[in-house]
Amino acid sequence: MAGQQRVYRQKIKATSSLKKIFRAMELIAASRIGKARLRVEQATPYARAITRSISAVAAHSSVDHPLTTPRTDTGRAAVLVISADRGMAGAYSANVIREAERLRGRLQADGKEIVQFAAGRRAVSYYSFRRRELAGQWTGASDAPDRETARDMARALFARFQASAEDGGVDEIYIVGTRFVSMVTQQAMVLRLLPLEIVEGVEETEEGELEPLYDFEPSPELVLDALLPRYIESRIFSSLLHCAASELASRQRAMNTATSNAEDIIRNYTRLANQARQAEITQEISEIVSGADALAAS
Amino acid sequence: MAGPLTVDVVAPDRVLWSGTAERLVAPTVEGEIGLLTGHEPVLSVLRAGTVRVRGGADVDAEFPIASGFVSFDRDVVTVVVEPVAPSEEKAPAAS
Numbered sequence: 001m002a003g004q005q006r007v008y009r010q011k012i013k014a015t016s017s018l019k020k021i022f023r024a025m026e027l028i029a030a031s032r033i034g035k036a037r038l039r040v041e042q043a044t045p046y047a048r049a050i051t052r053s054i055s056a057v058a059a060h061s062s063v064d065h066p067l068t069t070p071r072t073d074t075g076r077a078a079v080l081v082i083s084a085d086r087g088m089a090g091a092y093s094a095n096v097i098r099e100a101e102r103l104r105g106r107l108q109a110d111g112k113e114i115v116q117f118a119a120g121r122r123a124v125s126y127y128s129f130r131r132r133e134l135a136g137q138w139t140g141a142s143d144a145p146d147r148e149t150a151r152d153m154a155r156a157l158f159a160r161f162q163a164s165a166e167d168g169g170v171d172e173i174y175i176v177g178t179r180f181v182s183m184v185t186q187q188a189m190v191l192r193l194l195p196l197e198i199v200e201g202v203e204e205t206e207e208g209e210l211e212p213l214y215d216f217e218p219s220p221e222l223v224l225d226a227l228l229p230r231y232i233e234s235r236i237f238s239s240l241l242h243c244a245a246s247e248l249a250s251r252q253r254a255m256n257t258a259t260s261n262a263e264d265i266i267r268n269y270t271r272l273a274n275q276a277r278q279a280e281i282t283q284e285i286s287e288i289v290s291g292a293d294a295l296a297a298s
Numbered sequence: 299m300a301g302p303l304t305v306d307v308v309a310p311d312r313v314l315w316s317g318t319a320e321r322l323v324a325p326t327v328e329g330e331i332g333l334l335t336g337h338e339p340v341l342s343v344l345r346a347g348t349v350r351v352r353g354g355a356d357v358d359a360e361f362p363i364a365s366g367f368v369s370f371d372r373d374v375v376t377v378v379v380e381p382v383a384p385s386e387e388k389a390p391a392a393s
Contacts, residue, residue, distance in 0.1 A: 039311065042311055042312040042313065043310065043311055043312075045306065045308045045313050046308045046309065046310050046311075046378060049306070049308050049369070049376045049378045050378060052369070052376070053341055053367065053369045053376070053378070056339075056341060056369065056371070057341060147310060147311070214339045214340065214341055214371075215338055215339065215340040215341070216340075216341050216342070217326055217327070217328050217331075217340065217341070217342035217343065218327055218328055218342075218343065222327075222343065223341055223342070223343055223367070226343045226365075226367060227343075227367065230378075233310075234310060237310065
């Protein structure tokens with residue numbers, strides 16, 4: 001009986017130290033998320049400006065740039081999966097990976113071969129466990145991405161797109177990441193990076209005005225040449241920032257749930273421990289009483 | 299001279315300057331371009347140099363840049379820049 005009590009006490013102790021860890025991680029995530037959201041907001045004007053300019057070039061000139069025309073010669077598609085470096089973020093990484101697998105199924109149904117890129121340790125370990133070859137991997141900064149990483153990714157993906165079919169070139173580039181909608185909603189989603197899907201007039205044609213005739217300096221081709229790598233980098237960077245904010249939000253939520261679960265467990269074990277203590281006392285009393293009775297009777 | 303220009307100067311990780319101004323001078327690959335109200339729509343690649351905003355509501359502003367591009371459309375100027383010395387810019391962001 002005494003053993004029982006000790007077991008419960010041990011469990012309470014273990015759970016409360018876990019609870020402290022969960023709480024600390026929740027607070028860390030909560031303190032970082034404000035900054036991550038700010039970074040998303042600060043990066044948005046740049047991404048918007050680039051997108052607007054790109055669609056301006058595409059809409060107002062008839063350039064046949066290799067990056068805007070779909071290619072079909074290689075039958076390969078590159079997929080970059082952006083996940084977290086660490087777990088403890090609920091279903092965050094699992095959702096992204098599930099989305100990536102769905103995309104993979106779809107592409108394979110179309111007869112495409114997948115060239116897999118992965119960012120974040122969770123995705124890397126997922127693919128390496130399944131012995132799938134990774135064409136590129138980035139780990140270590142999923143909750144605070146920097147521009148260097150984004151540039152590196154952009155360069156790697158871009159090189160693939162420009163490579164010839166024999167050198168492992170790809171037709172399409174996809175990013176699977178998470179969009180930070182709000183603190184409670186984060187959505188895993190697929191984004192096609194290349195070839196460009198020009199969304200014409202995202203913010204243009206306000207009051208049905210005539211489309212302005214743009215003057216491109218030095219020339220539409222050169223402007224596109226200068227813009228596109230930057231556009232890709234900015235798309236990747238903004239995806240990374242969205243993913244970082246989403247990761248932190250997921251982690252905060254997961255850790256909040258974990259803390260309250262730990263509290264529940266502690267409460268249950270405390271009750272059980274009290275019960276065990278009470279049972280022990282009752283038993284001791286009845287032993288004493290029955291012992292005294294037996295003595296008195298003899 | 300109609301209304302003032304609406305100017306946004308944006309870097310990859312933040313907005314450097316935003317507001318109204320009278321004139322904007324930017325170093326394009328083909329030479330300096332001065333933008334006033336009513337300029338024709340233009341999209342131009344920039345080289346290293348200084349972007350100057352004049353006659354703003356507050357003080358005039360200057361931004362040294364490494365590269366970038368400027369787009370002008372209906373008196374709205376958007377300057378997308380790659381600021382110089384990224385190591386210097388990085389320091390506050392990393393803290």
